[in-house]
Amino acid sequence: MLRVSALCALCVLAPLADALELKPLSIYQSGFPAGTEIVSVQASSMRVIVSNSSQGLVDILALDPDKGLSRVARHQLLGEGAGEMTAVAFHPGEDWFAVCVRASDGLSNGRVEFRAAGDGKLLGSVKVGVWPDSLAFSPNGEFVVAANEGEGYVRDGEGLRSGEGSISLIDLRQGLAQARHSLIGLPDLAGVDGATQAAHQRLLERVIDGEELKIPFGTGPEHIEPEYVVFSPDGARAYVSLQENNAIAVVDVLQGRLQQVFGLGTVRHAADLADDGRYAPSAELFALREPDGIAVSADGRYLLSADEGDSDPKASKTKAGLPTGGGRTVSVFDAFSGKLLGDTGSQLDDMAAKAGVYPDQRSPNKGSEPEGVVSFDAFGKRLAVAALERADALALIDLDRPAQPQVLQVLGVEEGAGRGVLAPEGLAHVEHGGRHFLVSAQEKSGNVALFELLE
Known part of the structure; x- marks a missing residue:
């Protein structure tokens, strides 16, 4: 059955003050429970x-x-x-x-x-x-x-x-x-x-x-x-x-x-590695980035990676002194030399926790798990949006300072966000008439969500 419906108001999570924000517009329901x-x-x-x-x-x-x-x-x-x-x-x-x-x-x-x-x-x-x-x-x-x-x-x-x-x-x-x-x-x-x-x-x-x-x-x-x-x-x-x-x-x-x-090297930043029902980034994550999705900035200068991770053992089981898999970051590299410029550190999980969608049960593994990323210019700024598979959320990122990318907003993709049951996977950006839209496919819900970027 085909339906277009407004997103649940509970999914709209407050952005930082004076920041751009993603606004949910609608959901397309495929009629299938997943895929x-x-x-x-x-x-x-x-x-x-x-x-x-x-x-x-x-x-x-x-x-x-x-x-x-x-x-x-x-x-x-x-x-x-x-x-x-x-x-x-x-x-x-x-x-x-x-x-x-x-x-x-x-x-x-x-x-x-x-x-x-x-x-x-x-x-x-x-x-x-x-x-x-x-x-x-x-x-x-x-x-x-x-x-x-x-x-x-x-x-x-x-x-x-x-x-x-x-x-x-x-x-x-x-x-x-x-x-x-x-x-x-x-x-x-x-x-x-x-x-x-x-x-x-x-x-x-x-x-x-x-x-x-x-x-x-x-x-x-x-x-x-x-x-x-x-x-x-x-x-x-x-x-x-x-x-x-x-x-x-x-x-x-x-x-x-x-x-x-x-x-792509390794990351070191504060992280929550314990499944204990609360967000407490008191440990240090040492990890290979292991990105899934990647993107190139609109000017071609920067390569971005969504550092999901896909190898074992998980963070809580990795031997001391060895890196685990999955940086829990979006990283920025020089697209020509491959030189690392900066990454988001703990911000994705920090902001997911602030928005109430951090998946604490995934703390011993790969956290919010950034899956995909797109990059584009809008409203005079260089930006990126990442899909956080386990937080069921999108993250809006300011890239104007590539060495210090700033996460501006995290919001759930639809009702039920934060439980790991929606799994935003595919992500696309399109500009039309000066307006910017993001489309996110939720692998585990069978839905596709539409968002608009607003000043």
């Missing part, structure tokens, strides 16, 4: 596409600045046994979109499909690497880059075998019928400064044949896990987060090659 995962906005048509991985379908929504979100189409793309849809992206100007589809087993190549927005018809398909998990169009729509996570494991005799992580570059300059694919391999990251190393003693948690296993994490291609893709504003470079590897891969798009890989 609304990735969102992409086509600014020229003010349409939103949202994937539902559990149903194998996409919804296309109209974004009306005054009326909110309403569904204009629903396309069933995948049937049973046809793989899993992991990501979706609208072409920036044409009436079609792209989806990532991972194969049903852990070692086979996935594909990127191109489909018509009007009826979902398949227009083309390109075989890519193993387990594609994210994709993005270049700003002019001439290229697609997909992050092939390769994280599927299968039993191989007494041991385990995994696909290799890689990056797919698809050249669309000659049209869909002549799409050209290049697979960009990734090097062993042993010795890469700031990247995850064997000495960090991190583990991967994977379920194989119904059994939950802890797998020692190495540095070779079979342990490299590309997660998220974003382009520079000029389209010359694509940045790919290597989440568990605590690194960023940079692709020279026109040359079709890997330009560099830089590590």
Whole structure:
């Protein structure tokens, strides 16, 4: 059932004085209890596409600045046994979109499909690497880059075998019928400064044949896990987060090659590491950043990372002197050199606690867990918004001083925020007529929320 409703007044949490603020506008309810995962906005048509991985379908929504979100189409793309849809992206100007589809087993190549927005018809398909998990169009729509996570494991005799992580570059300059694919391999990251190393003693948690296993994490291609893709504003470079590897891969798009890989280092800041029913940041968090979502500032100068974390053991179980996984921060890097400029420290959890949405039960693990991030300029300021998966909230961040990013506001995405049952995942920004909108897909509620940034 399709409904557009106003957000509960209880979800509107007060911003800091004299600050910009995000205002909830409406919620689109998909009719499914979960699965609304990735969102992409086509600014020229003010349409939103949202994937539902559990149903194998996409919804296309109209974004009306005054009326909110309403569904204009629903396309069933995948049937049973046809793989899993992991990501979706609208072409920036044409009436079609792209989806990532991972194969049903852990070692086979996935594909990127191109489909018509009007009826979902398949227009083309390109075989890519193993387990594609994210994709993005270049700003002019001439290229697609997909992050092939390769994280599927299968039993191989007494041991385990995994696909290799890689990056797919698809050249669309000659049209869909002549799409050209290049697979960009990734090097062993042993010795890469700031990247995850064997000495960090991190583990991967994977379920194989119904059994939950802890797998020692190495540095070779079979342990490299590309997660998220974003382009520079000029389209010359694509940045790919290597989440568990605590690194960023940079692709020279026109040359079709890997330009560099830089590590992201560690964070140290005050944190709450105890599940005791209250927020008390009395411990020091020492952690690898391990970002999921990344973003590039509107001027192309800065790369932002949402430092979610994805490796084990959790913070409360990590050995003394070793970093845990997940910085609980949004970090700012020089987009050209990879140099760290600053991060939010404990502010995300501090402000979530102040807003009443801090998930204390997650304190021993990864806190509010920043999942995704977008960056844009508005009202004369450089800004970012991060999705806090476990706090069920969004965080508005001032980036005018990149070395000291300031969290201005945290607010719940809908009723029930702070209990970890909504899980904002996909996040998109769009500007229309001088107004700025944020769209957030809640993976665990089946909803999509619309917000406006106000002065």
